[in-house]
Amino acid sequence: MTQSDWSVPETAVVQRIRDRLDADETDVLATIVDVEGNAYRRPGAKMLLDEGGTGVGSITAGCLEDELVAVGEEVRETGRPRLVTYDLMEDDEEDTWGLGVGCNGIIKVLLEPLNRTYRPAVEAFFDGRDVGIVTVLDSGGTAFEQGDRAYYHPADGALRTPEGDAATEWPSASLSGPAGELADRGSADTVTVDTDDGELTVFIDGLAAPPELVVFGTGHDVGPVTEFAAKNDFRVTVVGFRGAVELEERFPAADRVVTTAPGTVGDDLDLDDSTYAVVMTHNFVDDRLTVEALLDADVPYVGLMGPRDRFEEMLDDFEAEGTSFSEDALSSLYTPVGLDLGGGSPFQIAHSIVAEALAVSNDRTPQHLKSREGAIHDRVDVESDADAPAQ
Numbered sequence: 234m235t236q237s238d239w240s241v242p243e244t245a246v247v248q249r250i251r252d253r254l255d256a257d258e259t260d261v262l263a264t265i266v267d268v269e270g271n272a273y274r275r276p277g278a279k280m281l282l283d284e285g286g287t288g289v290g291s292i293t294a295g296c297l298e299d300e301l302v303a304v305g306e307e308v309r310e311t312g313r314p315r316l317v318t319y320d321l322m323e324d325d326e327e328d329t330w331g332l333g334v335g336c337n338g339i340i341k342v343l344l345e346p347l348n349r350t351y352r353p354a355v356e357a358f359f360d361g362r363d364v365g366i367v368t369v370l371d372s373g374g375t376a377f378e379q380g381d382r383a384y385y386h387p388a389d390g391a392l393r394t395p396e397g398d399a400a401t402e403w404p405s406a407s408l409s410g411p412a413g414e415l416a417d418r419g420s421a422d423t424v425t426v427d428t429d430d431g432e433l434t435v436f437i438d439g440l441a442a443p444p445e446l447v448v449f450g451t452g453h454d455v456g457p458v459t460e461f462a463a464k465n466d467f468r469v470t471v472v473g474f475r476g477a478v479e480l481e482e483r484f485p486a487a488d489r490v491v492t493t494a495p496g497t498v499g500d501d502l503d504l505d506d507s508t509y510a511v512v513m514t515h516n517f518v519d520d521r522l523t524v525e526a527l528l529d530a531d532v533p534y535v536g537l538m539g540p541r542d543r544f545e546e547m548l549d550d551f552e553a554e555g556t557s558f559s560e561d562a563l564s565s566l567y568t569p570v571g572l573d574l575g576g577g578s579p580f581q582i583a584h585s586i587v588a589e590a591l592a593v594s595n596d597r598t599p600q601h602l603k604s605r606e607g608a609i610h611d612r613v614d615v616e617s618d619a620d621a622p623a624q
């Protein structure tokens with residue numbers, strides 16, 4: 234696979250899955266379902282393989298992707314899923330499963346033919362709805378088969394079949410709790426539940442709708458921000474004021490563009506707890522009106538371009554108008570916007586801005602990874618409801 238295919242954002246992988254659902258050929262979807270020890274990617278990472286051997290997406294730093302092309306061909310021929318284990322801690326490179334690549338981890342990957350049962354996942358993703366994808370890994374003596382699938386929709390608290398019907402044959406009471414938690418967190422884990430017929434092991438992939446980064450401004454410095462944000466799986470909206478034109482052509486990385494007025498931002502945009510905003514209009518009045526609307530909407534992140542004393546002047550104007558904000562609201566405002574990376578070029582500044590927004594969206598305090606205790610990636614540990622009756 235090419236570098237460009239390997240390094241695409243997760244949103245692009247999901248978009249590719251959506252595009253290929255109706256293809257005449259059969260693609261194979263490879264998903265990491267479990268990791269023991271250390272690995273480049275965590276459970277839920279995906280790669281889509283087509284019949285030509287082209288892969289889109291990544292599950293390692295490149296050491297397994299070619300191997301999976303061969304396994305994917307076997308899955309395509311049999312039409313059945315296959316669960317494979319790669320021990321990346323072994324040093325014997327002649328052993329197929331001991332690739333000796335030094336990741337110090339054991340990775341389990343589920344390869345399955347891409348079919349219509351995956352459609353509810355991509356539809357929910359692009360509709361902005363979280364969803365928990367429940368896939369059978371080990372039937373454990375139950376009537377299920379490996380690859381059988383159901384979906385948990387947090388919006389209605391229901392476990393459903395790919396056709397949208399209530400999943401009455403599934404142990405819904407045991408699966409709904411972990412599925413809802415993982416969908417909300419955008420994380421994935423393998424869960425085993427007890428049923429009357431045996432232990433059922435499933436992989437629950439929480440596919441969370443991507444957060445939105447709204448960039449207010451149409452200057453030249455907006456372009457690099459939209460590019461970095463899109464590559465980091467934000468849905469990007471560019472907002473222009475006063476009849477800004479040709480925004481789609483000027484900002485091709487943006488998912489959408491909006492033209493409005495600073496005084497009606499709160500009415501014209503859907504601002505909520507999944508909205509992250511960067512204000513960079515370079516107009517003091519426009520910035521002030523926009524910041525007021527964003528703080529009133531309680532969005533989790535407002536990055537404001539400009540020096541700190543500029544915002545102090547803004548606060549003085551708010552106070553003179555009788556407008557005040559709570560400490561909680563002000564805590565979501567970051568000005569000057571961005572992390573202190575020391576760079577000053579447009580792309581370095583954009584990198585700083587998007588990195589800060591990404592850290593806030595992931596509930597992280599930026600620091601050097603050498604200073605972080607424990608694993609680089611947070612480990613997910615969810616359990617089924619032990620008190621729920623077996624079904």
